Amino acid sequence: MTEHNTSHRVVVIGGGYAGTLAANRLRMRDDVDITLVNPRPEFVERIRLHQFVARTGDATIDYGTLLGEGIRLVVDSATRIDAAARVVRLASGRALDYDYVVYAVGSTGAVPSVPGAAEFGWPIAELESAQRLRARLEELPLKASVTVVGGGLTGVETAAELAEQGRRVTLVCGRALAPYLSAGGRRYVAKWLTRHGVAVVEGGTVTEVRPDAVVLADGSAGGVVRPSALTIWTAGFGLPELAAASGLRTDALGRLLTDETLTSVDDDRVVGAGDAAAPSGRPLRMSGYAAGPLGARAADTVLSRIAGTGPAVIDLAFTGACVSLGRHAGIRQIAGKDDVAVNIYVPGRMGAIIKELTCRFVVSRRIRLEAGKPGSMGWPKGGPRPGQPSSSARAATSP
Template sequence: MTGNTEVVVIGGGYAGVLAANRLTQRDDVAVTLINPRSTFVERVRLHQVVGGSHAAVVDYREVLHERVRLVVDTVTRIDAPGRGVTMASGGAVGYDYLIYAVGSGSADPGVPGAAEFGYPVATLEEAQRLRTAVDAAPATAAVAVVVVVGAGSTGIETAAELAEQGRRVTLVCGGALGPYLHPRVRRSVARRLAKLGVTVLEGPGTKVTAVTRDTVRLSGGHTLPSTVTVWTAGFGVPDLAKHSGLSTDAAGRLLTDETLTSVDDVRIVAAGDSAAPSDLPLRMSCQTARPLGAHAADTVLARIADARPAAINVGFFGQCIALGRRAATVQLSSKDDTANKYSIGGRLAAGIKERACKGVVKELADEARKPGSFTWQFKDDKRHQVLRTKRGQASATAGQAG
């Protein structure tokens, strides 16, 4: 291929920024990053936006390589045969390769009243809107109740952040508190939440069936008063890939092979929350997004060099959950993302959590300064075993059908 190779990256989150920076290893690659916002959002800090302790934004000049062209716009359609994208502004950009890193946002609640009266917290704008609603609510804890629906890491962190400020908070789990957590670690988190004054409702009968302006109704028959209802139950991905005629999984993530290449088009590579490699997607998280962003760039660079791209090998270390500004829990896991009984808690964990948040931004800046420097030491060899089993079962099913 002669001249510059044009690569478009859709999405300026953790995966997209890391991929864009990494692509600049080659001087003959021109990189365009298209993102709806002009600033980078530290999504792992959105609960702090709600609590008012952090703005969660970074100037792109601090984390993007100077050769990456930033276009502030929203892609509305991908034209795979024509190798181009159209944007909300009416503009269009052509590409030789495309990295699809649109991330994730709030899932459709599917509960009467939740979309109208609930406040999601999956994007910067949603977190800012929720912060405004909390500020407008009466400050006296005896008067105003904040009900947080969903007890994953986002729900726990938001509930703890607001309770530490003196807000009266009820956390509605819809099942178990912190489903990812080991039972031993879950009990530790429950104790910390209780110390902060959070009322935790978990187990049968705690699924939300309806939300009104000032109540939350549960499947067990109870109705909770709620001045502000926060909705953190689940994430969804944009429908851009599906709308553009590309193959997706049931959740709308772009279907790829193990190199992160689209099953429809060798010129399209996915990264982050919006990727479903082998229809066996990894956990949606910043922890996953960075190595997938790096790998997506490596796949494109390999194809430009007429080399064979490698398969992904991403392992995990666990999950960090903030419990207010002065405590946290670091749930440790095996590399296949199975939580174990080990954890770090208290102020030490809070320090680890804060260093991790700062460290992620530094990683992006380091990759901008020295493209190709990012490495990920956690590997999961069990994934290959799972895939072999899955393919064997699919072959057996196909044989029986034949």
């Protein structure tokens, strides 16, 4: 670490994959006062929430094992970034002074507009909603019908986890099943789901969710009514409204608009990271894979501005995705640097092992290593930015 005299106050808003890594990386300088604001006292592994719901794994980690020495954790919610006063205002009424803000609030599930979905659909994108869903599942007989809406990676993993336990599951895919995967990868997933009793409805449009059923469009006035004792909603993404509430420009979904250095287009003291950032209005795919490098780049941008040097632009090459299919199978899909899947994948038990190692790598080899040795994290470079279509415009995937 470099020795300096003046303290620079940085508030990191959001303690997910991007925010936690950014906070640890900011310790590359010992004159940075780092405060991490998060609404929960524990780190949530969102990529394990489907395991948590099925009681096949945990999804929380003590921040004490993740954060580097000197980082202050404030368990609260940010309600506004007050640029004029240069403070972050919190729900508790407190205000945190800052010189720079790392905006890493993450994403959540979208609020569905389908009639009945908000009332009778059960989301899984947040720890609290996953806790409620887990409790509800425990009340249901094993043979009760369960519908999972959303054919992205979260929907596939949730359906697979429950099917492996012997539950009767229907997976409704708005477009294709697992559209991010290659054709071969999708066929493998479809065969696994069918073999484990999952009824896959591709191209299905849910027009209504009822307490005990879902209604699918079929061209008729009433649609097709399918019994569903529990409907789990995994379709779509939503974003916290903090940026807009703070007068910062966002894209249509609510991501903070930034330049290629992840700096807000409205305020050079606000730097975006993770799912909540939209560099040049063309965000990278929402994913745990992208969160770490985006968090690291956001920290580097802040440190460059403190040092008075020009920050580098984000450069991230994708390599593919991992999908778990219960506890004993999975698929590692290979993709090009532009995040377009190629027809190479690793299925079965080896796919499951790779997925588990990847989940552990995100925490142990990224976040914890950065806590012990700030600045150590690297990532694949040579992606298609800037000037090429974003990966998120080509593939609908899960966080």
